[in-house]
Amino acid sequence: MSDVAAQPGRAENYTRGLILVAGAGMFWSLGGLFFRLVDDATVWQIVAWRTFFLASSMTLFIAWRYGRGMLAVFRSVLSPWGIVAAVGTATANTLFMWSLEYTYVANTVLMLAAAPVISAVLSWFLLRESVRPATMLAMAGVILGVLVMLSGGLGLSVDFSNGFDISFGERGGDKPDQWIGDILAVFVVIGFAFIVVAVRAGRSVEMMPCIVLGAALACVVTSAISFVDGIGLAVSGNDLFWCAMMGMVQMTFGMALFVAGAKYVPAGELALLSLTEVIFAPIWVWALLSEVPVEATFWGGAIVFTAIAFNAMTGMRRKHPLPQA
Template sequence: MTSSAKAVLPAVPAVPALGSERVGALLVLLSAIVWSSSGTLALFLADLSSWTVVFWRTLWAAAFLLGFMLWRDGWPETVRMFRRMGVPGVAVAVCFGIAGSCFVIAVSLTTVANIVLMQAGVPLFAALLAFLVFRERISLATWIAIAAVIAGVAVMVSDSFGSSGSFAGNALALTIAVVFAVATVITRRFSHVRMTPANCLGMVLAALFAATQAPSFAVGAGDFALLAAFGMLNLGLGLALFASGARLVPAALAALLGTMETVLSPIWVWLIHGQVPASRTLIGGAIVFCALLLHLGLEFARQRRPQKPGTTGVNLPQ
C-alpha cells in the first residue's frame, strides 16, 4: 500500500462505552425486526405491478431518510454530507438502489424464505469480496463458513432449476446479497464517509428507474397507505436504525443481531400468509443460518479478547 493510500484510510475508531454499545445493539436489533416485515408487506401488495410498488416504496423511503437527516443534522450539514460522500457514496447508492428494486421483483418470482436466507450470507460474501479485491487475509474458519454458505444456497435453490420463473427470482435474491456485500466492502474502505445520504440517493435512483418501468402510478387508498408504511416504516426506518446503531457496536455483533431478520421474516409470512417454505429451502437455509451463527459467534468472541501488545486488530465492515 502506498503512503498516499494510507493517508486516506481512517484511523481505527475508539471502542465505545458499554452504555453506547448497548444502545447500538438495541438499534441494530430493532432494524432487523423492522426489516423482517418486508416479505409480509410485499405479499399484501401482490396485485399491483412490481415496478409500481418499487416506485412508491423507494420514493417514500427517500423522503423518510431526507426528513431524518434534516431532523438529526439540520439543513446545512445535510447538504454538506451529500457533497462529501463522493464516488464511494455514489457507488453505495447504486448498490442500495439495485437492492431496493430487486427485492420487490424477487418476491413476485420466488418465496420470501429464499430471499432472506440468501441475504443471510452477506457478511461472508463481503469477506470473500474483500479478499479478492483488496487481498485482505481471511481465516480458515471464514473460508469454511463461506463454503458452507455456498453449499446451503445450492441446496436451497436446487428445487427451482426446472422452473425459469423461480430460478429468476432466486437469481435476483442472490443479486441482492452480492450488492449488499459490495456496499459493505466500500463502506469499510471509506468509513469516514457518512452513508445515510448514499442510502437516500440510492432510493431516489431506484424510484427514478422504476418510474420508467411502471405501467401506472395510480393505486387505491388502502394500497397507498401500505406503500407508505412499506417505504417509510420498513425500508427507510430500517436503514436509519441500522446506520445509527452499527457505528456503536462491533461489526460481528451487528451482523449477528441482523440475522434476526432471517429468522423472523419467513415466520411472519408463514403465520400471516400461509406460505410454507419448501423442504429443500429449510434444509439449505438451516445450513446457511448455522454456518453464519457459528462464524459470527466465533468472530465476536475473537473481537472481545484483548489484543497482544504490539498487534493491530483488523476491523470488520461497519
C-alpha cells in the same frame, strides 16, 4: 459475555444497543409481509413508490441527525466509490422486490443473510483486505446452502437409497418460477456486497446518503419504465399504504434503530443480531398468510444460517475496541 458488557458503566449502553439493533432486524423483517399485502400494483410500481418513500423519509432522518452538516454528508457520496454504492443500492432494491415476486420470502431473506460473508470475500478480492479462515469456511457453507435452496426451485432431488440418483420433479412447489426469484436473490446479495465494499473503500462515504441517492435513482428508473409500459404510477390506496410502510417504516425506522444501536455494540456482534430479520421474515408470512416454502429451503436455510452464525460468533471472540458511550 462481550468485553463491552463487562466494563463498569457500559452495561446499560450495551444492553440498549442490543435492543436497538435487534429491533432494526425486526423492522427489516417486515418487508416480505408488506410486499405480499400489496394487491394489484406491478413490481415496477411497487419499487417506484417504495423507493420514493424511502428516499424522502431517509432524507428527513439525515436532516434531523446531522442538521447543518447534512450537505457535507451528501457530498461524501460524490466520488467513484460513492456512485458504486448508490448504483448498488438502486440495483439491490429493485431486484429484491422482483425476487419476492417469484420466490418465497424465506428464500430471499436467507440468501440476503449471506451478504456479510460475501462482502468480506469481495473485500479480499478487490481491496486485498485480510479474511479470517473462519469467514472462508463460512463462505463454503453459504455456497452449499444457496445451492441447496436453488435445487428446490429447480425441483432437483437426490436419492441415495439406490446409489446416487438425481431427478427433477415439480419445480418450486406452488411457485413454479421460484428458481428465477432465487437467482435474483443471489444478485441482490452481490449488490449489497458491492455497497459494503464501496463504503469500506471510500472511507469518507456514508451509508445513509448512498441509500437516499440509490433509492432516488431506482425511483426515477422504475417510474420511467412504468410510464413506458403504459401503466403509470396510479395505484390503489391500499397498495400505496403498504408501499409507504415498506419505505418509511420497514427501511427508515430499521436503519434509524441500527445507526442508534451500532455505536454501542462491537462489530462482530452486529451480524449476529441482524439475523433477527432472517428469523422473523418467514414467520410473518407463515403466521399471517400461510406461506410455506419447499423443503429444500429449510435445509439450505439451516446451512446458511449456521454458516453466518458461526462466522459472527467466531468474530465475537476477537478483540474489538470498546464503543464510546
